[in-house]
Amino acid sequence: MMANSLVYGLVLVCMITGTTGSFMVTDNPYEQYTTHRWPDWTTPRGGYWTSSPSPGQDLTGRMFSVMSGSVVTFRGPLRYGNINAFTVCLRIIAEATPGAAIFTLTTSNSATLTLRSMPSGYELTVGQASKNLQPVSAIPSFGKLWPWTSLCVTWDSNTGMTQMWKDGKMSVRKGMWRGQNFYGPATMTLSGFEGQVTDIHMWDKVLPLSGLRSYNQGWGYPFGNMLSWRDMGYTSQGYAILENAFESQGGPAEKDSTGKQQRRHWRRHGELGNVVQGGADSVGGCFGLRKRCGKSQVLLE
Structure with missing residues (x-):
């Protein structure tokens, strides 16, 4: 009887401790694909939280319609180790709002990557460095996947070179945050724009031109190994709707x-x-x- 009481007391203490934090403590690794904010689930305050089934969901042919003030967070598979390079691609339909963050990426070592829409092009922030990128050089073979705007960003730690791609245009390469690393699983947050988003992928390498072209054309590209629209854990808060994507x-x-x-x-x-x-x-x-x-x-x- 005393042993049972002791176990019950420990469980109660853990539950009380868990409700004061952001994440539910669990031994099941799949639970970490989705966010469980206990205060919002038990006593909702100004918004509703929805989450994907663990460990992830195939979102092929689907899109998120994100309204002003809402937040959608995407999580990929659990993986650890240094990330020395990356490519991030997504498709959006959004109104141009200068200074608005299109997405923010964070990793286990608190390193962040943010892409913002600017009056002239885009601003990419990697760690503590920022560069303005303006895709201007057209590559005819890329074309456009109407009605979507396809965006890709690449960065290589060894050289510090970063570059952006928008539909059939690319920016010049610029150097930033050379020699730095990201670490651990990636989390992407959408909260700064109003519109639609689909086909989010992230790779732990710089994709070659052929891979970027295939993504831009909408077929034959490799799925992301850090974030993949084919196996995505997500959490949404506020007015964000998962619905059928527009045909392209x-x-x-x-x-x-x-x-x-x-x-x-x-x-x-x-x-x-x-x-x-x-x-x-x-x-x-x-x-x-x-x-x-x-x-x-x-x-x-």
Whole structure:
């Protein structure tokens, strides 16, 4: 009886201690993919918290509509060790608000990376260093995945070189925070803009031009190993809605060897094809030369 009382007392103390913090203490590593803020779950104050099932969720063909004042946090798999380079890519539809943070990344050693929209281009902050980046040099083969704006940022600790890509344009390379490292799993927070976001990926390396081109075109790119839209843990607070993503149209049309304009292709995230029939969520997970998925038929080329 005394032993049972002692165990009960210890559990009660742990629960009281846990409610004063931000995260629930658990021995289950999968719990760390989602945030459990006990005060907000037990006594909500000005907003609702929702979270993804552990350990992550396939968000292919989905997008978050983020309203003003809301916060969405994304978490990838648990991993530890130095991060000497990275590539971060995402697609957004947002109104231009100078100074607004598009996203903020944090890691275990409290190092941060923030991308802000500026009147002329963007501002990237890595650690304690900031650089203005303006994608101006067009690469014709990249094109644009309408209606989305595809953004990618790369950084290499060994050289300090950072670069930004926006649709079919790239910025010049600039040096910043050379020799520094990130450490541990990555967490991305969206809280500074109003609009839609999808296809968030992060890699622990600088993607080659071919990988960046594939991401920009919306198919054939490797999924992120630090953050992946195919396996994402997330937490949202406030007015943020997870819904079906807009269908994407590749463009602009390019000329073939005969000089004629090629017809544009409709692309779904990670796939290339012509959507014959169906809605926004009708072709997710369809692969092969020809396959029916729900009420839609997709012909891959």
